Amino acid sequence: xxxxxxxxxxxxxxxxxxxxxxxxxxxxxxxxxxxxxxxxxxxxxxxxxxxxxxxxxxxxxxxxxxxxxxxxxxxxxxxxxxxxxxxxxxxxxxxxxxxxxxxxxxxxxxxxxxxxxxxxxxxxxxxxxxxxxxxxxxxxxxxxxxxxxxxxxxxxxxxxxxxxxxxxxxxxxxxxxxxxxxxxxxxxxxxxxxxxxxxxxxxxxxxxxxxxxxxxxxxx
Amino acid sequence: xxxxxxxxxxxxxxxxxxxxxxxxxxxxxxxxxxxxxxxxxxxxxxxxxxxxxxxxxxxxxxxxxxxxxxxxxxxxxxxxxxxxxxxxxxxxxxxxxxxxxxxxxxxxxxxxxxxxxxxxxxxxxxxxxxxxxxxxxxxxxxxxxxxxxxxxxxxxxxxxxxxxxxxxxxxxxxxxxxxxxxxxxxxxxxxxxxxxxxxxxxxxxxxxxxxxxxxxxxxxxxxxxxxxxxxxxxxxxxxxxxxxxxxxxxxxxxxxxxxxxxxxxxxxxxxxxxxxxxxxxxxxxxxxxxxxxxxxxxxxxxxxxxxxxxxxxxxxxxxxxxxxxxxxxxxxxxxxxxxxxxxxxxxxxxxxxxxxxxxxxxxxxxxxxxxxxxxxxxxxxxxxxxxxxxxxxxxxxxxxxxxxxxxxxxxxxxxxxxxxxxxxxxxxxxxxxxxxxxxxxxxxxxxxxxxxxxxxxxxxxxxxxxxxxxxxxxxxxxxxxxxxxxxxxx
Numbered sequence: 174x175x176x177x178x179x180x181x182x183x184x185x186x187x188x189x190x191x192x193x194x195x196x197x198x199x200x201x202x203x204x205x206x207x208x209x210x211x212x213x214x215x216x217x218x219x220x221x222x223x224x225x226x227x228x229x230x231x232x233x234x235x236x237x238x239x240x241x242x243x244x245x246x247x248x249x250x251x252x253x254x255x256x257x258x259x260x261x262x263x264x265x266x267x268x269x270x271x272x273x274x275x276x277x278x279x280x281x282x283x284x285x286x287x288x289x290x291x292x293x294x295x296x297x298x299x300x301x302x303x304x305x306x307x308x309x310x311x312x313x314x315x316x317x318x319x320x321x322x323x324x325x326x327x328x329x330x331x332x333x334x335x336x337x338x339x340x341x342x343x344x345x346x347x348x349x350x351x352x353x354x355x356x357x358x359x360x361x362x363x364x365x366x367x368x369x370x371x372x373x374x375x376x377x378x379x380x381x382x383x384x385x386x387x388x389x390x391x392x393x
Numbered sequence: 394x395x396x397x398x399x400x401x402x403x404x405x406x407x408x409x410x411x412x413x414x415x416x417x418x419x420x421x422x423x424x425x426x427x428x429x430x431x432x433x434x435x436x437x438x439x440x441x442x443x444x445x446x447x448x449x450x451x452x453x454x455x456x457x458x459x460x461x462x463x464x465x466x467x468x469x470x471x472x473x474x475x476x477x478x479x480x481x482x483x484x485x486x487x488x489x490x491x492x493x494x495x496x497x498x499x500x501x502x503x504x505x506x507x508x509x510x511x512x513x514x515x516x517x518x519x520x521x522x523x524x525x526x527x528x529x530x531x532x533x534x535x536x537x538x539x540x541x542x543x544x545x546x547x548x549x550x551x552x553x554x555x556x557x558x559x560x561x562x563x564x565x566x567x568x569x570x571x572x573x574x575x576x577x578x579x580x581x582x583x584x585x586x587x588x589x590x591x592x593x594x595x596x597x598x599x600x601x602x603x604x605x606x607x608x609x610x611x612x613x614x615x616x617x618x619x620x621x622x623x624x625x626x627x628x629x630x631x632x633x634x635x636x637x638x639x640x641x642x643x644x645x646x647x648x649x650x651x652x653x654x655x656x657x658x659x660x661x662x663x664x665x666x667x668x669x670x671x672x673x674x675x676x677x678x679x680x681x682x683x684x685x686x687x688x689x690x691x692x693x694x695x696x697x698x699x700x701x702x703x704x705x706x707x708x709x710x711x712x713x714x715x716x717x718x719x720x721x722x723x724x725x726x727x728x729x730x731x732x733x734x735x736x737x738x739x740x741x742x743x744x745x746x747x748x749x750x751x752x753x754x755x756x757x758x759x760x761x762x763x764x765x766x767x768x769x770x771x772x773x774x775x776x777x778x779x780x781x782x783x784x785x786x787x788x789x790x791x792x793x794x795x796x797x798x799x800x801x802x803x804x805x806x807x808x809x810x811x812x813x814x815x816x817x818x819x820x821x822x823x824x825x826x827x828x829x830x831x832x833x834x835x836x837x838x839x840x841x842x843x844x845x846x847x848x849x850x851x852x853x854x855x856x857x858x859x860x861x862x863x864x865x866x867x868x869x870x871x872x873x874x875x876x877x878x879x880x881x882x883x
Contacts, residue, residue, distance in 0.1 A: 184741075195798040219830075219866035224803040224883040233795035238788045239740045249805035251880070252767035252778050258803075259796040262767050264785050268755060269763040279755055286751045287743050297805070297881070298830075348867045348882065350837050358839035360860040360867065363802050363882060385802040387882075 188321040192290055195233040198381035199226065202369060203339065207290070207323040212314050214326045214333045217343030218298065222365030223327045224249065225385045226343070227294050230325055232260035239289040242266045246276045247296025257388055272302030277309050280324070284316045290323045298329040310336035331370075340371035346382075351390070362386040396512070396556070397623060398500040398534045399541035400483060400519060402475075405496030406467050407436035409475035412527035413468070413636050413654070422463045425452050435467065470635045470722060474658070475528060477633060480626070481662050482522045486515065489625045499538055501623050516551030526661060535559055537619035543570050559617025564590025571614055577604055589615045632668075634659040635722030641680045642718045645709055652721065653702055659725050660696040668727035669694030669746065673701055675708075678720035685714040692756065692782070693749025694728040700750050703757040740788040752783060773844045774854065775869070776806050776879050802882050804869060810877035813870060822861055825870070831878050833863040841872075 174182070191206030200206050207213055207230065217223045227243070234241045236259050243250060248269045256262055266283070270276040276293055284291050314336040317324045326333055331340055346364040368380040402408045406424045411417060421441040425432045432452035444459045455462055472495060479498055483490045489501035502515060509515040516532040523530035533544025535554035540562060544552035554562045563570075566589050568581055586592050592600070593615035601609040613619070634655045642648045663669060671694045677685040689704050731745030755764045765780040813831055816824040822835040840859030847853045856871040860882070869880040 193795060195795050196800060220881060220883050222802075222883065224805050225801065228803045229798040229800065232798055236796040237740070237793055240743050240785055240788070247805065248808050250767060250778070251775065251804055251806050252769045253775070254801060254803055255767065256769050258799055258801045262769070265767060266752075266783050266785075267765060267767040267780060268759065270759055271763075275759060279759070282751050282754060286747050287741060289740060345866075348837075348862055350839065350862075352839070358837065360802075360839055360882070363867070383800070385800050387802045391799055391801060 184321075192230075192239070192323045193233055194226065194230040196226065196229050196383055198383055199367060202341070202367060202379060202381045204375070207325060208338060209289070209321045209323045210318045211338035212310070212317055212324045212326060212333055212336055214328065214331060214337040214340045215343060216328050216331045216340065216370075217345075218329055219345070220348070220363070221343040221345045222363060222367075222383060222385060223343050224294065225363070225365070226367075226383070227292055227325065227327050228255050228258050228260070230290065231255065231265060231292060232258040234290040234323075235261040235264040238264070240264050240266070240287075241290040242268060242280075242283050242288050242292065244268045244270060244276050244279050244283070244291070244293045245296075246270055246273060246294060246301060249294065249296060254388060273300050273305050274302050276302075277305050277313065281309075281313055281316055284313065284320055284322045284324065287320055288322060290325070291317075292325045292327065295326070295328040295332070300329065305332065307334045307336070310334060337371065338373050339369065342368045342370045344368070359389060360387050361390040395623070396502050396534060396536060397538055397541045398486070398502045398512075398516060398519065398532055399493075399538070399545040400479065400498045400500065400523065400530045400532055401542070401545040402479065402496035402523070402528050402530050404436035405475070406472060407438065408496065408528050409472040410465055410468060411438075412475050412478075412658070413471045415527060417463065417465075420463050421446070421459055421461065422465060423452070423455055424467055425464050426467050432464075465639070466637075468637050470637055470720065474634045474636075477629065478526045478658065478662050479523065479528055479530070481632075481665050482519070482526055482528075485522065485665050486519055489623060491623045492626045493538075493542075497542070499541065499623055501625075502534065512553050513551060516553065520551065526658070526665075535562070537617060538621055538623065539571075539614050539619040540617055546570070559619075560590075560593060560615075561617075563615060563617055564588065564593065568592060571611060577607065577611070580604070630726075631674075632659055632662050632666075632670075632725040632727060633722060634662075634725075635676075635720065637678070637720040638718065645706065648709075648718060648721075649702060649706055652705060652723070653698065655721070655723055656698045656701050659723055660698055660701075663696055663725060663727060666727070667729070668725075669696045669730040670701065670725040671728035672726040673704070674724040674726070675705065676722045676724075677714050677718045678722075679714060679716040680719045683716065685716075687712075691749065692752050693745060694730045695746060695750045695753060696730070697750040697753070700753040700757070703754060707757050740792060742788050743785070748783075773846050774856065775804070775844070775858070776808070776810070778806075804880035805883045806880045807878060810871075810879040813876050813878050815870070815872075815876045822859070825861065825863060825868075825878075827878070830865070831863070831868060833865060835861050835863060837862040844871075 188209050193200050193206035231241050268279050270279050280293050310333040344366045349362040350358050351361045352358040363385045365383045369377050423434045423437040423441055426435050434450045437446040446455045483498045483500045487500045491499040512534045519532050531545045531550035533541045533552045535541040535544050540554050540559040544554050597612045600612045673689045675687050766783045768779040768781050770777040770779045814826040822838045824834045826832050838861040841857035845855045856873045858871045861868050867882040868878045870878045
């Protein structure tokens, strides 16, 4: 095997590998992790655990030495929580656009640079700026495929249409509190249900339950 | 034996101008020197020459022959940058080059035999490289500077003079080729000499007796002996491009159109040398007098014209020059582009140049404080953050498994915090209202937690925090001269 063939084979092997989020129920739902070269859309309304999943995916990728990007339309990131989650902040590029159009443009530019994980968090409803044409998502899907980039789009409602490989729907169950009676109450965590509403190669309708804990509860 | 190549750009002032304004190539254009009645033609395009315009004619005479003749003054900035570009092309063939005069360069090609099948191939490659930067050049190769220069001046380029064949090559050529400004030409003509070979056949001592030291040098030259060594030039610390404009520009877009072409030439020159631009300095010549100098630092060395142009646009939009622009000069401070080490078994590395270009474009699109690496900040208030320059470490040599996530609940921070109205019953929260969508009865709440920063200040930032669960979400709220929601648990 020549060096060129070896490099091509390793590149293909790398593209076939999944990018785990290390949230076991979610990885099981995705077949092992986020697929490289594809768009996974995560939709969910208020407090549905979308941002917690986004941070977990970023923490997992950067801790493995991969370069990752967060395009943070709502400017919501708290670097302290992300670092506490195990992320290597030096490998994360944080982009804070002000409109959805700029956000999609930024994702397209940055994906073409060769980042292994690109996450677009569209923030809260209503989304800033005009709705993005479906053609833009198709273009993003092509860029992701060409570069072998795993792309996670987190939105308050489904937006990517036919461009996404998998669409997940996040539903908040209830936050968990500790303490009752006269003892002080503390927010301890959150339970989130995730359902697959679209999958190009597997059956839809499967679901999983994720448990998140607050930093205070985790350090107690 | 040293072998020298000479690169000559005929009608250099015209070639330099056409390099900056290539659309004038097919026009009847004359480059003039001097002002008013003293203005005279120094070079003209083929179309103008066909009508009888030639060097030495006054502008008035030229206009009487061809009223629609386009006249452009000599542009020192154009000529300087064209000369630099020519030197840089020559440097791609050999590190030892001499800047002889405008449009004339000597290159020591000794030792390049292994890179080119023959000297003719080398000369053809040099001509092609000059064409690539918009300068039509001729090339001559010989063992002395004089012979190489005369060979380059001949129309059938490239001309190769065999080793030791300089005298034989020069012999049939007219005496004027030895030096165009030959004062003794008339004397030699009176002696009945017409060719260089005839001068070479005269006894050296006789010529020296009659014409002095100049005669001895001429005789040496006629025999192909040129003892002058090549004087190598030192590498310039920066790269420069610019031009004087025919009329003052007051709008940004026409300036950027011209700047685009100049930056394109600049980046090509940087590429030839294997450099990228780390810092771009821009000097604008203003009307009626004065300069506007500014510098743009690039996030990393880049050769991307679009990025540089966008940064220039933003800089000029932020602070306009304040007067019409009569000319401009760009100076690129060069640096080696960063290279990525490819990894076979670890995560793929980002291309530093591509990354720098993309980040520069993102900064120009979104603003400097909106792109970078998130950084934690020491303190007590939970909404603290910082953003720094993105400069990731190289990826690990071997792929490693990710750390298991702690599965922490993330707080979506609201920047700035959203003002809310809190309805309380004794010590318990009853409801929260706001102009946005943070509304509803409070199901569960916990707190307060106190946080303070700046305790040493006269008015420290003291806040009391609560977590509250509403029907449509769980929020972090605080009280400090009013009530605010600063995050949603998501």
